[in-house]
Amino acid sequence: MIAEYTRSVLAAGTVTLALAFASIVLATAFGMIGALAKLSGKPRVVWLATLYTTVVRGIPDLVIMFIVFYSLPGAINQMLTALGSDANFELNPFVAGTLTLGLIFGAYMTETFRGALQRIPRGQSEAGYAYGMTAWQVYRRILLPQMVRLAIPGFTNNWLVLVKGTALVSLIGLHDLMFRARGAAEATREPFTFYVLAGVFYLIVTIVSLIALHYVGRRFAVGAREVRA
16 A cells, blocks of 8 residues: 555656746746846836835745635636626646746746846946847847856755745645645555655755756856856
8 A cells, every 4th residue: 555655646746846847937937027127227117026026025935825826716707707707717726836936936036137147247248239239149148148157056046945845736736746645644644654755755856956957057157167267
């Protein structure tokens, strides 16, 4: 019996990883938009980006998740009813979890990317424009590669916290690693076995992530090391 539950728990790890990867993609998009908004110099845009990061970072993650999963569909359905529609809007746990984690960690990524962009000397952008590059070319060829290198430490930390944060989604019914581990622990009365199994899974993901992102950081730092030498 324990072997069967172990396979079930580990199989659910694919759901956890899918949720983590989908969320980090969304968080990265939110983070880049937020960072560029904060550095735009336009007061209203800066204010909106600041409001986003302040509100999201100031509310507990679980509260935001409950708002997205329970309150948001209810509010949308009330609007649909007021408009005379019989449609019923629902969010499945995976989509709600992805939106929540993407929204939350997008706020943290905003500060990570903003800080990285601010560390790049402005003269490099000006040189690109003087050379005849467009704004997109300056961003893609000059700013983005350096931003990746400078943002890797903060990105790594956010990613690791996000991976562990996926465990919260089990509370809204997603059959992920923690949901299956809790069910197996209750069914077999072996909580130590299955919670340790879940902990080892997250630890392995952490170790693999650290190795992979360290490699990415070294790849993007090659040019910087050569210039300093």
